[in-house]
Amino acid sequence: MMTARLLVNGVVTTQVSVLDRGFSYGDGLFESVRLVHGRAPLWPRHMQRLADGCARLRIPPPDPLQLWEEAQRVSDGIAQAVVRITLTRGVGERGYALPVLPQPGRVLAGFAAPTPGDDVYRDGLHMRVCHLRLAEQPLLAGIKHLNRLEQVLARAEWSDPAIAEGLLRDGHDRVISATMANLFAVIDGVLLTPALDCCGVAGVARAEVLAIQPNARVAELSLQALSAASEIFLSSSVRGILPVQSLDEWSYVPGALTRQLQQHWLNLGFSMEQDG
């Protein structure tokens, strides 16, 4: 079993109230922040998405300075860390109605970062197309909320350890994302990533890619269109820029844009080296 360093509302404990609405209804948000030697290059983007999520769910926003201080505490001594920040609507009465005086719950958990391995960054990962179709809910699309059963069910579609990710589509055959990363494709020389107005999570790594690639386009993307892609890669706040080597029977080779973005990630201060 993994070990994690935990802070719940600022207190060192492994437990949260069973009456917390995060547990009762998935009524909250989370962020998975990669830290390298205590630095988190995408921290402002995480805080922006968390604030957006709080506004959408009407949860009082957290204090980013407090979160930063606690993120440092739970990742102290872990050179390559991931800090999961969970923010919930807190303990509430039974029933869906919002508490009159909400006291949001705050959990920070520090872990050693996953290590995809040099070969993944060099050659790419293998991916499959999932059967599950993401449901369309514009009121929840884009934010990283705690209702993640669709991702759990999609990830449960395969157990072959050689397959690292699954491609998710919506009910209109539109490509949306991977199960835990966003997707980009270069088609006819143009960098494209799916629109996330109706489902999917707007990743902070995706936001970083879009910010530094002003010619990139957010567009509808069909599975068939991916057959003609010259490059496909995933973006993840935890794992960075991951080339896709295969999608079911289709094969790809990491191209110039993928390499350029991987270099950008290194320039940001992210390292792909193993921990320790």
Added chain:
Amino acid sequence: MMTARLLVNGVVTTQVSVLDRGFSYGDGLFESVRLVHGRAPLWPRHMQRLADGCARLRIPPPDPLQLWEEAQRVSDGIAQAVVRITLTRGVGERGYALPVLPQPGRVLAGFAAPTPGDDVYRDGLHMRVCHLRLAEQPLLAGIKHLNRLEQVLARAEWSDPAIAEGLLRDGHDRVISATMANLFAVIDGVLLTPALDCCGVAGVARAEVLAIQPNARVAELSLQALSAASEIFLSSSVRGILPVQSLDEWSYVPGALTRQLQQHWLNLGFSMEQDG
């Protein structure tokens, strides 16, 4: 703040691990069971739905006898009780993949039952039409899973205490349910309730109504069709058969079928009296 009697995996405690996937992803199920002097007339239906949900989510099913014994413990001495049973996939590694050796988490919480009041059972409740449209996800439809942000957002649409419930539709303008109850309507003398193949929760009270009303029909139902209903009522495992007195500007009077089903609920052993 409410008081609740709590058992977590059989132990008297108010806390659950922050690494429980129920808290991380809403990866689990729940049941809200009404008990009257220790009896739960709809218990077999609750256990059936829970088993169905476990099969759908691939969570090892619980032992109903153990749940029954624990439900008695958390409701002991509460004449009119609600026991919330929460079943999760348990503590897991970071990430969506299913644990290799899942150890489901089990939380039982006993509360005093809500008391809608005699006038609600006699005259009916007031209801509004919600703006939120339920997303369609056939893989999750019908089961009572922990991903309940849609219900939270729908319930947050109003704060007028005179409005007891909200009507939920899907993206195809089909009526589905209330936020925490199922809906029935009598139209042209036929008892109808919406199909729940794409969204909504298949309530145990709904199942009871359908079982004793063999002529009832599960059908598509539009909002406009409700304008012509001679009776509308809600079914809830916790609150029983609740007549609808108004839906926005439309008014209704509880009819013969509503009264017949309320009598059936009394015959089952449910009481509408206040606690104590």
